[in-house]
Amino acid sequence: MRGPVQFLSALSPPPHRAAMPATILLIENDDDLRESLSHILRAKGFRVVDVADGRAGLAAAVEEWPDLILLDLILTDMDGPTVAAKLRAEPRSATVPIVAVTGAADGAYRDALAAFDSVIEKPFRIARLLEVVEACLGVRGPLEGEGKGGGG
Amino acid sequence: VSDVERPEGGLGEFAGRGELDAAALMAREELLSTVAHDLRSPLGAISVSAEMLLEFELGDQGRRYHLEVIQRASARMSRMIQDFLDVTRLESGRLELEVYRQDVVPILEEVCALLAARARARSVGLTWSAEPPVEALVDRFRLLQILENLTNDAVRRCREGGRVLVGAKAIGDDEVRISVANDGGRMTAAEAARVFDRGGWSGGPGGEARLGLAIARGLVERHGGRIWLDAECSDGNRFCVSLPPGERVGGKPERSRRAAIQPVGSG
Numbered sequence: 001m002r003g004p005v006q007f008l009s010a011l012s013p014p015p016h017r018a019a020m021p022a023t024i025l026l027i028e029n030d031d032d033l034r035e036s037l038s039h040i041l042r043a044k045g046f047r048v049v050d051v052a053d054g055r056a057g058l059a060a061a062v063e064e065w066p067d068l069i070l071l072d073l074i075l076t077d078m079d080g081p082t083v084a085a086k087l088r089a090e091p092r093s094a095t096v097p098i099v100a101v102t103g104a105a106d107g108a109y110r111d112a113l114a115a116f117d118s119v120i121e122k123p124f125r126i127a128r129l130l131e132v133v134e135a136c137l138g139v140r141g142p143l144e145g146e147g148k149g150g151g152g
Numbered sequence: 153v154s155d156v157e158r159p160e161g162g163l164g165e166f167a168g169r170g171e172l173d174a175a176a177l178m179a180r181e182e183l184l185s186t187v188a189h190d191l192r193s194p195l196g197a198i199s200v201s202a203e204m205l206l207e208f209e210l211g212d213q214g215r216r217y218h219l220e221v222i223q224r225a226s227a228r229m230s231r232m233i234q235d236f237l238d239v240t241r242l243e244s245g246r247l248e249l250e251v252y253r254q255d256v257v258p259i260l261e262e263v264c265a266l267l268a269a270r271a272r273a274r275s276v277g278l279t280w281s282a283e284p285p286v287e288a289l290v291d292r293f294r295l296l297q298i299l300e301n302l303t304n305d306a307v308r309r310c311r312e313g314g315r316v317l318v319g320a321k322a323i324g325d326d327e328v329r330i331s332v333a334n335d336g337g338r339m340t341a342a343e344a345a346r347v348f349d350r351g352g353w354s355g356g357p358g359g360e361a362r363l364g365l366a367i368a369r370g371l372v373e374r375h376g377g378r379i380w381l382d383a384e385c386s387d388g389n390r391f392c393v394s395l396p397p398g399e400r401v402g403g404k405p406e407r408s409r410r411a412a413i414q415p416v417g418s419g
Contacts, residue, residue, distance in 0.1 A: 029193065033200065033223045103188065103190070103191070122192040122195065122196035123199035126200060126203050126204075142371060
């Protein structure tokens with residue numbers, strides 16, 4: 001998908017982005033949950049891009065300049081850790097905080113969770129979701145540098 | 153009709169089986185953790201909707217939406233639990249069938265009716281084709297479940313606007329072949345190799361479809377049949393099921409061969 005040459009300009013959001021609300025990319029397999037979460041986050045003033053699978057998520061991560069990515073761990077086309085690794089390898093999303101939203105935190109994915117900036121375990125309270133979202137968006141920006149998971 | 157499905161003995165059943173080897177235990181644990189994960193997605197949807205209903209001022213439309221989410225998610229959870237029980241019963245060899253020789257064409261018709269709405273929602277044309285009668289030695293309810301799971305998967309993978317065709321025919325005197333074919337959405341070789349395995353992410357959305365194909369395989373094998381994915385089918389996927397036709401006996405239903413397919417583990 002990526003072109004062979006990456007210009008510096010390709011790594012910074014377009015200038016008008018500064019005036020816009022933060023964009024949250026929601027990659028969630030469950031239709032009902034995805035729709036409810038988008039609704040709640042939009043009501044809180046965020047711009048939300050929601051998709052159901054990994055491929056659409058990776059495309060949206062390049063096209064939509066998300067400030068935060070909420071990622072379900074088990075998707076139809078690939079699993080969450082694979083999506084996260086690809087997001088980290090893509091320059092445009094390499095430093096975007098990724099939060100795992102999952103019902104599998106105590107299962108096979110326990111070790112993989114270390115690569116995420118935060119984890120929200122299903123089922124969760126709405127307050128918990130908003131707390132994590134705001135905490136993650138709070139640390140974004142040029143001064144960031146101590147966040148976990150920034151490496152390739 | 154007394155022996156359709158004997159109720160099983162809850163926890164005692166697990167406690168009494170000390171002979172499960174390590175691999176079987178590990179597989180069971182994996183399945184449990186998959187199912188736990190799967191259940192938490194609709195549970196998460198229910199929890200969010202309940203919180204919305206309790207703590208936010210919603211209009212009529214919003215209230216209705218969240219109540220519908222709760223209803224849908226509960227139905228999905230219930231289906232997942234049933235699937236989980238079927239998988240464990242199939243694996244321990246305790247799932248019982250009541251088979252007799254019967255025409256399978258009405259079952260094809262019923263599957264298409266059951267999934268018509270879902271197919272329409274995806275603009276997929278779902279039809280069946282067979283020349284009745286096509287008689288096989290099957291458990292009616294379980295064959296319906298097999299075909300529903302296969303057709304559901306075929307519809308889901310089918311390209312929008314594509315077609316899904318369910319067909320049945322007798323091949324000579326000793327085989328009945330049922331197929332479920334779609335166009336578009338052909339699986340990769342890696343996907344195809346794992347398509348009937350439970351767990352992992354190869355199957356589909358939610359837990360339903362992921363256990364669905366494993367259940368289909370288990371049920372077909374329980375019937376003494378075979379199931380496979382047709383590699384010759386060039387533009388889509390074709391599931392094939394081969395079932396025994398059974399003995400042609402004058403009107404008298406053939407009883408289950410339960411004795412022949414009981415697990416041997418207890419002896």
